[in-house]
């Protein structure tokens with residue numbers, strides 16, 4: 001089990017422990033049930049974009065195997081399951097709702113409720129309908145309005161059965177990986193477009209909230225951001241300033257408008273060329289109140305200030321790394337949570353993703369993923385410490401339930417607690433899954449004891 005103290009908030013029955021997936025990464029059935037292509041279907045077909053030419057066409061066949069997968073979540077003892085909705089499955093053409101697509105998600109929500117697992121729904125986890133990209137995607141302001149319509153349709157169908165709705169997953173990735181670095185769909189390399197896309201993503205979030213609250217007044221509504229906190233490579237002033245600027249671009253650029261209704265001055269001052277077109281009233285829409293903030297954390301980055309005043313990533317020697325080559329740095333999660341708490345008036349936080357890729361093999365006596373077990377153990381301790389130091393954290397989600405389509409890395413990187421054999425679609429629990437199961441069982445009996 002995990003080494004978290006007996007009196008830890010993590011062991012209390014009202015702390016939400018869950019596991020997460022996302023539609024394009026697990027569903028497959030890309031051409032079934034009336035679904036039309038998303039930008040990821042298109043991107044995967046462009047040579048050289050995704051490792052080994054992998055696509056999400058089949059993925060984990062979750063579209064057909066979801067009952068077995070929900071059984072797994074239940075058997076592992078998780079309180080909650082975080083999934084995302086495929087927009088082109090629900091709205092295959094602009095303004096058109098596909099009842100079969102909605103029915104798929106209604107079944108999953110009912111299936112979770114029957115299994116006593118709380119559903120957490122992310123509306124947008126990167127799979128923009130291709131028909132919207134044909135009109136400029138997130139660079140077109142219209143996409144924000146289309147998203148609000150989609151959010152209305154989904155929340156009207158799923159309603160209060162969903163414990164919490166997140167509008168967007170990691171809009172930084174959608175904007176910067178998609179429009180500046182070109183490593184995610186739609187694969188553009190236009191820094192200025194990235195900032196405009198980011199603004200429209202934030203606008204989409206804010207525009208969607210009123211209908212979501214109307215349709216699901218008892219659910220909690222929020223959004224999920226990714227943070228890769230930057231640490232200065234040396235004590236030098238230049239490096240410290242660069243770390244602050246990097247954090248401002250990666251994290252505060254999204255959080256400050258949502259919580260305080262403005263873009264961080266550090267970025268507008270040092271990167272003035274990046275300022276997007278903002279209409280009067282946009283910031284009021286973007287800063288509508290949210291009930292929770294989802295924080296995704298995997299690793300930190302170490303930065304230095306190079307000759308041209310640009311950030312340069314420094315590689316830490318002898319650090320423990322996952323197979324994504326990301327440094328294992330639990331203290332970064334503690335620092336992130338406590339720093340955010342100091343800097344903002346935060347709504348309750350949930351760690352909506354945390355996890356590690358490990359390239360393990362199936363052995364006779366099971367799948368040993370010691371690095372992943374150790375990773376979770378140490379990151380849970382970091383969350384526990386942040387709670388002790390006063391940060392209001394109400395949930396924690398492991399990424400991911402299953403090995404799945406890891407975006408530009410295709411199927412080469414495995415993040416699952418449960419191994420997927422992509423030939424047979426067999427699900428095999430790794431040791432990390434067993435570890436979580438033990439911990440969940442312990443919590444349940446501790447909770448029962450406390451109640452009696």
Ligand code: GBH
Nearest residue numbers: 022169170173226228298299326353399406
């Ligand atoms: C999440 O993205 C996604 O929500 C999820 O779908 C995905 O499967 C999961 O993580 C695992 O990748 O790139 O070396 O500079 C996380 C994306 C990861 C982007 C860390 C920034 C910084 C390290 N973030 N990354 S590096």
